Amino acid sequence: MKKILFVSHTFMGGPFVVGSHHLARAFSELGHKVIHLSTPVTPIHHLKKDHITKMKIARSNEINQINENLIDYIPFSIGLPWSMMRPIYNNLKINFSVLFLKSNIQKVIKSFFDTLEIDYLIIDQPTMVGIENLVTAKKVIYRATDLYAEMMNDTSILNAEKNIIKKVDGLIGTSKPVLNHITAMNEELPSLLVENGVNFKHFSEEREMPHLYQNFIGKRAIYAGAIDERLDLNAIIDLAKSNPDVHTIVIGPLNDETIKEQYKNLKNLHFLGSVDYNDLPAYLQHADVALLPLSNHKANNGRSPMKLYEYLAAGLPVVTKKTDELVNRDEKNIYFYDDINKTVREVISLNLQKNDVKENIGKYGWEHKAKLVYEFAENL
Structure with a gap:
């Protein structure tokens, strides 16, 4: 000991x-x-x-x-x-x-x-x-x-x-x-x-759909994490504006409540605030694609984002901005975008099976x- x-x-x-x-x-x-x-x-x-x-x-x-x-x-x-x-x-x-x-x-x-x-x-x-x-x-x-x-x-x-x-x-x-x-x-x-x-068991064991999702009929794209200068929040907002048939969900503490007020008319953009860690897997598992839109902040070059493997363990393919570190990981079911709208729609159209996405993630x-x-x- x-x-x-x-x-x-x-x-x-x-x-x-x-x-x-x-x-x-x-x-x-x-x-x-x-x-x-x-x-x-x-x-x-x-x-x-x-x-x-x-x-x-x-x-x-x-x-x-x-x-x-x-x-x-x-x-x-x-x-x-x-x-x-x-x-x-x-x-x-x-x-x-x-x-x-x-x-x-x-x-x-x-x-x-x-x-x-x-x-x-x-x-x-x-x-x-x-x-x-x-x-x-x-x-x-x-x-x-x-x-x-x-x-x-x-x-x-x-x-x-x-x-x-x-x-x-x-x-x-x-x-x-x-x-x-x-x-x-x-x-x-x-x-x-x-x-x-990743806590593989926590994110991979199947959970019931969150009650809130009953109002989000259709495809769901989700981001869960910190909302700070390392996140390209504009890419998320653009995704919601350009794809009214896709519910774009943002989980994380929002310090600037004026952002939520500014986009309240976007009915498919949902700022849910903080979600308890024990409840988070349900929100991920019942989405269709995970988002990791990194900004051009220099600190992103060195990030080892935990949410990458949490997304995958929940069975979600990940759409993210390219960094050398993420490219070097050479993981399946990670899709790098130049145009987030195009890549999200392409990934959704693949209709990937969640069990296939989470396969082999337990090794992390x-x-x-x-x-x-x-x-x-x-x-x-």
């Missing part, structure tokens, strides 16, 4: 389920003891009004027991969020938001593990730089899931990554561009490519990914 601490950018139990959540669960189900720790809440967060921040505040400084071997913890720091802390960090190389967490984090570690010494510290969140100095770990791994500096439009992230990498024993990237980025900072460190996986399960990470850590 290993004692493992994940330091993640996303808390468990919110609207987004990310790779660290799946890996933490997989490790816990293999019998290891796991703490999943995410970016702290600060006093500045209390000034924000969005739903996700309110959820995070409500859960902060409390132990969320996921199962017998796994807890999730959102710490509270009297420091500042990274967006305000980064000038101080760039000058002093001290991340006070993390430094102020020392006693709380050590208290949680001691309580759950019965010792302050852990086996693996796996860091996904570069803005938690400094955490590697607060924890006594036998093996430290930096697991980068994105080109963070480009995704956040924040070059200070590069300094944070460089300083984390000075203290780690190994590097994991979830895509080739991400792995190339972090290994360039220290080519001598052991490294491994572990692409994001998180259990297998966790074993790859474990073997890598053991051999460091």
Whole structure:
């Protein structure tokens, strides 16, 4: 049994389920003891009004027991969020938001593990730089899931990554561009490519059609995920405008409600907001085609989108914008578009069988990914 601490950018139990959540669960189900720790809440967060921040505040400084071997913890720091802390960090190389967490984090570690010494510290969140100095770990791994500096439009992230990498024993990237980025900072460190996986059983087991779909008669195209600058929302809207006979469904938190108001007259465009992770497979399975319309944002070059395999596990062919990373995956039932309208209609006309689409996707399960990470850590 290993004692493992994940330091993640996303808390468990919110609207987004990310790779660290799946890996933490997989490790816990293999019998290891796991703490999943995410970016702290600060006093500045209390000034924000969005739903996700309110959820995070409500859960902060409390132990969320996921199962017998796994807890999730959102710490509270009297420091500042990274967006305000980064000038101080760039000058002093001290991340006070993390430094102020020392006693709380050590208290949680001691309580759950019965010792302050852990086996693996796996860091996904570069803005938690400094955490590697607060924890006594036998093996430290930096697991980068994105080109963070480009995704956040924040070059200070590069300094944070460089300083984390000075203290780690190994590097994991979830895509080739991400792995190339972090290994360039220290080519001598052991490294491994572990692409994001899928909870195959969760997405593939058949579910009843959502009641809401009774109003969406006809073909259904669906997008489920974050609605931010990495998404080409205009492509989705254009799809709905050009194909009135296709219901275009968007699932994900919509921060700008004026978008929904602006297109309320498009009767085949449906912004459903957040859908619980447990209910999401039903919405996917009873659609006809999945959408992954990526914008030209530089961060998309390094993405290893989990939803790609979640779509496929649900039996949906995927229509997406081409990136080198996705082309290199060389997966069946992924269709790259220049004209999203044309490609969506072509894919719908193929009338692909869902069982054929989901075939062989089970090999990307998180259990297998966790074993790859474990073997890598053991051999460091």
